[in-house]
Amino acid sequence: MESKDYENVCELLDKLYLDTLYLMEEEIKVNINMEKAMIEGENNLAKCRYIMGPNSVSAMNIPMNPEETISPSMLVKGSPNDLFPEVNSYQLHSVEDSKDNVSNPVKWFGFFTQQNLLNSQKFYKHSLQWAIQAVTIQNELKYLMKKCRVLRLVKASLAETEK
Known part of the structure:
Protein backbone atom coordinates (compact mmCIF):
# COMPACT_ATOMS: atom_id res chain seq x y z
CA MET A 1 0.00 0.00 0.00
CA GLU A 2 2.77 2.42 0.91
CA SER A 3 4.70 1.73 -2.29
CA LYS A 4 1.60 2.72 -4.28
CA ASP A 5 1.39 5.98 -2.29
CA TYR A 6 5.07 6.55 -2.99
CA GLU A 7 4.50 6.04 -6.73
CA ASN A 8 1.50 8.39 -6.70
CA VAL A 9 3.54 11.08 -4.98
CA CYS A 10 6.35 10.60 -7.52
CA GLU A 11 3.90 10.90 -10.43
CA LEU A 12 2.34 14.01 -8.95
CA LEU A 13 5.78 15.54 -8.45
CA ASP A 14 6.64 14.79 -12.08
CA LYS A 15 3.47 16.52 -13.25
CA LEU A 16 4.15 19.52 -11.04
CA TYR A 17 7.70 19.80 -12.37
CA LEU A 18 6.40 19.70 -15.95
CA ASP A 19 3.86 22.42 -15.12
CA THR A 20 6.67 24.45 -13.55
CA LEU A 21 8.78 24.13 -16.68
CA TYR A 22 5.83 25.17 -18.84
CA LEU A 23 5.21 28.24 -16.65
CA MET A 24 8.91 29.13 -16.77
CA GLU A 25 8.78 29.02 -20.56
CA GLU A 26 5.67 31.22 -20.54
CA GLU A 27 7.34 33.69 -18.20
CA ILE A 28 10.36 33.95 -20.51
CA LYS A 29 8.08 34.61 -23.50
CA VAL A 30 6.12 37.24 -21.57
CA ASN A 31 9.32 38.97 -20.41
CA ILE A 32 10.65 39.06 -23.99
CA ASN A 33 7.37 40.55 -25.24
CA MET A 34 7.40 43.11 -22.41
CA GLU A 35 10.96 44.09 -23.28
CA LYS A 36 10.08 44.46 -26.98
CA ALA A 37 7.11 46.67 -26.13
CA MET A 38 9.25 48.85 -23.84
CA ILE A 39 11.91 49.23 -26.54
CA GLU A 40 9.29 50.23 -29.13
CA GLY A 41 7.78 52.73 -26.70
CA GLU A 42 11.19 54.24 -25.97
CA ASN A 43 12.04 54.41 -29.69
CA ASN A 44 8.77 56.20 -30.49
CA LEU A 45 9.31 58.60 -27.60
CA ALA A 46 12.82 59.34 -28.85
CA LYS A 47 11.48 59.97 -32.39
CA CYS A 48 8.88 62.32 -30.96
CA ARG A 49 11.49 64.23 -28.95
CA TYR A 50 13.64 64.51 -32.05
CA ILE A 51 10.76 65.84 -34.18
CA MET A 52 9.17 68.16 -31.59
CA GLY A 53 12.34 69.18 -29.81
CA PRO A 54 13.72 68.05 -26.45
CA ASN A 55 11.83 70.70 -24.47
CA SER A 56 8.47 69.88 -26.04
CA VAL A 57 8.45 66.36 -24.62
CA SER A 58 9.91 66.47 -21.15
CA ALA A 59 9.01 66.34 -17.46
CA MET A 60 8.21 70.05 -17.64
CA ASN A 61 4.96 69.19 -19.43
CA ILE A 62 3.57 67.31 -16.42
CA PRO A 63 1.06 69.54 -14.61
CA MET A 64 2.34 70.75 -11.26
CA ASN A 65 -0.80 72.65 -10.27
CA PRO A 66 -1.91 71.40 -6.81
CA GLU A 67 -5.59 71.90 -7.66
CA GLU A 68 -5.31 69.64 -10.68
CA THR A 69 -5.41 66.02 -9.60
CA ILE A 70 -4.01 63.35 -11.83
CA SER A 71 -6.21 60.28 -11.74
CA PRO A 72 -5.35 56.95 -13.36
CA SER A 73 -7.06 55.78 -16.50
CA MET A 74 -6.31 52.11 -15.76
CA LEU A 75 -6.30 50.06 -12.54
CA VAL A 76 -4.88 46.65 -11.68
CA LYS A 77 -7.38 44.31 -10.05
CA GLY A 78 -6.75 40.89 -8.59
CA SER A 79 -9.09 37.93 -8.63
CA PRO A 80 -8.73 34.22 -7.83
CA ASN A 81 -7.05 32.25 -10.57
CA ASP A 82 -9.10 29.65 -12.47
CA LEU A 83 -6.37 27.02 -12.36
CA PHE A 84 -5.13 27.73 -8.83
CA PRO A 85 -7.84 29.35 -6.65
CA GLU A 86 -5.29 30.07 -3.89
CA VAL A 87 -3.30 32.32 -6.26
CA ASN A 88 -4.43 35.77 -7.37
CA SER A 89 -4.57 36.55 -11.06
CA TYR A 90 -4.11 40.22 -11.95
CA GLN A 91 -5.70 42.09 -14.84
CA LEU A 92 -5.71 45.65 -16.13
CA HIS A 93 -9.10 47.40 -16.14
CA SER A 94 -10.03 50.84 -17.43
CA VAL A 95 -11.44 53.29 -14.91
CA GLU A 96 -15.10 54.05 -15.38
CA ASP A 97 -15.44 57.46 -13.86
CA SER A 98 -18.65 59.45 -14.18
CA LYS A 99 -16.72 62.64 -13.53
CA ASP A 100 -14.64 63.49 -16.53
CA ASN A 101 -11.47 64.09 -14.50
CA VAL A 102 -9.60 61.20 -16.09
CA SER A 103 -7.22 63.03 -18.36
CA ASN A 104 -5.23 61.68 -21.25
CA PRO A 105 -1.56 62.38 -20.46
CA VAL A 106 -0.79 62.80 -24.17
CA LYS A 107 -2.78 66.06 -24.08
CA TRP A 108 -0.15 67.53 -21.72
CA PHE A 109 2.19 67.76 -24.70
CA GLY A 110 -0.18 69.77 -26.88
CA PHE A 111 -3.46 69.27 -28.69
CA PHE A 112 -1.86 68.29 -31.97
CA THR A 113 0.29 65.42 -30.78
CA GLN A 114 2.64 63.44 -32.92
CA GLN A 115 1.66 59.94 -33.99
CA ASN A 116 4.91 58.72 -32.44
CA LEU A 117 3.76 59.95 -29.03
CA LEU A 118 0.46 58.08 -29.38
CA ASN A 119 2.34 54.96 -30.50
CA SER A 120 4.65 55.28 -27.52
CA GLN A 121 1.66 55.43 -25.18
CA LYS A 122 0.17 52.34 -26.86
CA PHE A 123 3.40 50.36 -26.52
CA TYR A 124 3.79 51.34 -22.87
CA LYS A 125 0.24 50.11 -22.19
CA HIS A 126 1.10 46.81 -23.88
CA SER A 127 4.23 46.59 -21.77
CA LEU A 128 2.18 47.14 -18.61
CA GLN A 129 -0.18 44.34 -19.63
CA TRP A 130 2.78 42.01 -20.21
CA ALA A 131 4.21 42.96 -16.79
CA ILE A 132 0.92 42.14 -15.08
CA GLN A 133 0.79 38.80 -16.86
CA ALA A 134 4.37 38.11 -15.73
CA VAL A 135 3.40 38.79 -12.10
CA THR A 136 0.50 36.35 -12.38
CA ILE A 137 2.80 33.68 -13.80
CA GLN A 138 5.35 34.30 -11.03
CA VAL A 150 5.48 19.73 0.47
CA LEU A 151 5.36 16.70 -1.82
CA ARG A 152 9.13 16.22 -1.52
CA LEU A 153 8.74 16.10 2.26
CA VAL A 154 5.90 13.57 1.91
CA LYS A 155 8.04 11.54 -0.48
CA ALA A 156 10.94 11.56 1.97
CA SER A 157 8.72 10.45 4.85
CA LEU A 158 7.23 7.64 2.73
CA ALA A 159 10.74 6.52 1.75
CA GLU A 160 11.72 6.41 5.44
CA THR A 161 8.71 4.33 6.40
CA GLU A 162 9.44 1.82 3.62
CA LYS A 163 12.88 1.09 5.00
Whole structure:
Protein backbone atom coordinates (compact mmCIF):
# COMPACT_ATOMS: atom_id res chain seq x y z
CA MET A 1 0.00 0.00 0.00
CA GLU A 2 2.77 2.42 0.91
CA SER A 3 4.70 1.73 -2.29
CA LYS A 4 1.60 2.72 -4.28
CA ASP A 5 1.39 5.98 -2.29
CA TYR A 6 5.07 6.55 -2.99
CA GLU A 7 4.50 6.04 -6.73
CA ASN A 8 1.50 8.39 -6.70
CA VAL A 9 3.54 11.08 -4.98
CA CYS A 10 6.35 10.60 -7.52
CA GLU A 11 3.90 10.90 -10.43
CA LEU A 12 2.34 14.01 -8.95
CA LEU A 13 5.78 15.54 -8.45
CA ASP A 14 6.64 14.79 -12.08
CA LYS A 15 3.47 16.52 -13.25
CA LEU A 16 4.15 19.52 -11.04
CA TYR A 17 7.70 19.80 -12.37
CA LEU A 18 6.40 19.70 -15.95
CA ASP A 19 3.86 22.42 -15.12
CA THR A 20 6.67 24.45 -13.55
CA LEU A 21 8.78 24.13 -16.68
CA TYR A 22 5.83 25.17 -18.84
CA LEU A 23 5.21 28.24 -16.65
CA MET A 24 8.91 29.13 -16.77
CA GLU A 25 8.78 29.02 -20.56
CA GLU A 26 5.67 31.22 -20.54
CA GLU A 27 7.34 33.69 -18.20
CA ILE A 28 10.36 33.95 -20.51
CA LYS A 29 8.08 34.61 -23.50
CA VAL A 30 6.12 37.24 -21.57
CA ASN A 31 9.32 38.97 -20.41
CA ILE A 32 10.65 39.06 -23.99
CA ASN A 33 7.37 40.55 -25.24
CA MET A 34 7.40 43.11 -22.41
CA GLU A 35 10.96 44.09 -23.28
CA LYS A 36 10.08 44.46 -26.98
CA ALA A 37 7.11 46.67 -26.13
CA MET A 38 9.25 48.85 -23.84
CA ILE A 39 11.91 49.23 -26.54
CA GLU A 40 9.29 50.23 -29.13
CA GLY A 41 7.78 52.73 -26.70
CA GLU A 42 11.19 54.24 -25.97
CA ASN A 43 12.04 54.41 -29.69
CA ASN A 44 8.77 56.20 -30.49
CA LEU A 45 9.31 58.60 -27.60
CA ALA A 46 12.82 59.34 -28.85
CA LYS A 47 11.48 59.97 -32.39
CA CYS A 48 8.88 62.32 -30.96
CA ARG A 49 11.49 64.23 -28.95
CA TYR A 50 13.64 64.51 -32.05
CA ILE A 51 10.76 65.84 -34.18
CA MET A 52 9.17 68.16 -31.59
CA GLY A 53 12.34 69.18 -29.81
CA PRO A 54 13.72 68.05 -26.45
CA ASN A 55 11.83 70.70 -24.47
CA SER A 56 8.47 69.88 -26.04
CA VAL A 57 8.45 66.36 -24.62
CA SER A 58 9.91 66.47 -21.15
CA ALA A 59 9.01 66.34 -17.46
CA MET A 60 8.21 70.05 -17.64
CA ASN A 61 4.96 69.19 -19.43
CA ILE A 62 3.57 67.31 -16.42
CA PRO A 63 1.06 69.54 -14.61
CA MET A 64 2.34 70.75 -11.26
CA ASN A 65 -0.80 72.65 -10.27
CA PRO A 66 -1.91 71.40 -6.81
CA GLU A 67 -5.59 71.90 -7.66
CA GLU A 68 -5.31 69.64 -10.68
CA THR A 69 -5.41 66.02 -9.60
CA ILE A 70 -4.01 63.35 -11.83
CA SER A 71 -6.21 60.28 -11.74
CA PRO A 72 -5.35 56.95 -13.36
CA SER A 73 -7.06 55.78 -16.50
CA MET A 74 -6.31 52.11 -15.76
CA LEU A 75 -6.30 50.06 -12.54
CA VAL A 76 -4.88 46.65 -11.68
CA LYS A 77 -7.38 44.31 -10.05
CA GLY A 78 -6.75 40.89 -8.59
CA SER A 79 -9.09 37.93 -8.63
CA PRO A 80 -8.73 34.22 -7.83
CA ASN A 81 -7.05 32.25 -10.57
CA ASP A 82 -9.10 29.65 -12.47
CA LEU A 83 -6.37 27.02 -12.36
CA PHE A 84 -5.13 27.73 -8.83
CA PRO A 85 -7.84 29.35 -6.65
CA GLU A 86 -5.29 30.07 -3.89
CA VAL A 87 -3.30 32.32 -6.26
CA ASN A 88 -4.43 35.77 -7.37
CA SER A 89 -4.57 36.55 -11.06
CA TYR A 90 -4.11 40.22 -11.95
CA GLN A 91 -5.70 42.09 -14.84
CA LEU A 92 -5.71 45.65 -16.13
CA HIS A 93 -9.10 47.40 -16.14
CA SER A 94 -10.03 50.84 -17.43
CA VAL A 95 -11.44 53.29 -14.91
CA GLU A 96 -15.10 54.05 -15.38
CA ASP A 97 -15.44 57.46 -13.86
CA SER A 98 -18.65 59.45 -14.18
CA LYS A 99 -16.72 62.64 -13.53
CA ASP A 100 -14.64 63.49 -16.53
CA ASN A 101 -11.47 64.09 -14.50
CA VAL A 102 -9.60 61.20 -16.09
CA SER A 103 -7.22 63.03 -18.36
CA ASN A 104 -5.23 61.68 -21.25
CA PRO A 105 -1.56 62.38 -20.46
CA VAL A 106 -0.79 62.80 -24.17
CA LYS A 107 -2.78 66.06 -24.08
CA TRP A 108 -0.15 67.53 -21.72
CA PHE A 109 2.19 67.76 -24.70
CA GLY A 110 -0.18 69.77 -26.88
CA PHE A 111 -3.46 69.27 -28.69
CA PHE A 112 -1.86 68.29 -31.97
CA THR A 113 0.29 65.42 -30.78
CA GLN A 114 2.64 63.44 -32.92
CA GLN A 115 1.66 59.94 -33.99
CA ASN A 116 4.91 58.72 -32.44
CA LEU A 117 3.76 59.95 -29.03
CA LEU A 118 0.46 58.08 -29.38
CA ASN A 119 2.34 54.96 -30.50
CA SER A 120 4.65 55.28 -27.52
CA GLN A 121 1.66 55.43 -25.18
CA LYS A 122 0.17 52.34 -26.86
CA PHE A 123 3.40 50.36 -26.52
CA TYR A 124 3.79 51.34 -22.87
CA LYS A 125 0.24 50.11 -22.19
CA HIS A 126 1.10 46.81 -23.88
CA SER A 127 4.23 46.59 -21.77
CA LEU A 128 2.18 47.14 -18.61
CA GLN A 129 -0.18 44.34 -19.63
CA TRP A 130 2.78 42.01 -20.21
CA ALA A 131 4.21 42.96 -16.79
CA ILE A 132 0.92 42.14 -15.08
CA GLN A 133 0.79 38.80 -16.86
CA ALA A 134 4.37 38.11 -15.73
CA VAL A 135 3.40 38.79 -12.10
CA THR A 136 0.50 36.35 -12.38
CA ILE A 137 2.80 33.68 -13.80
CA GLN A 138 5.35 34.30 -11.03
CA ASN A 139 2.62 33.86 -8.41
CA GLU A 140 1.61 30.57 -10.02
CA LEU A 141 5.25 29.44 -10.03
CA LYS A 142 5.62 30.27 -6.34
CA TYR A 143 2.49 28.27 -5.58
CA LEU A 144 3.75 25.26 -7.57
CA MET A 145 7.12 25.41 -5.85
CA LYS A 146 5.41 25.34 -2.43
CA LYS A 147 3.39 22.30 -3.53
CA CYS A 148 6.58 20.60 -4.78
CA ARG A 149 8.34 21.31 -1.49
CA VAL A 150 5.48 19.73 0.47
CA LEU A 151 5.36 16.70 -1.82
CA ARG A 152 9.13 16.22 -1.52
CA LEU A 153 8.74 16.10 2.26
CA VAL A 154 5.90 13.57 1.91
CA LYS A 155 8.04 11.54 -0.48
CA ALA A 156 10.94 11.56 1.97
CA SER A 157 8.72 10.45 4.85
CA LEU A 158 7.23 7.64 2.73
CA ALA A 159 10.74 6.52 1.75
CA GLU A 160 11.72 6.41 5.44
CA THR A 161 8.71 4.33 6.40
CA GLU A 162 9.44 1.82 3.62
CA LYS A 163 12.88 1.09 5.00
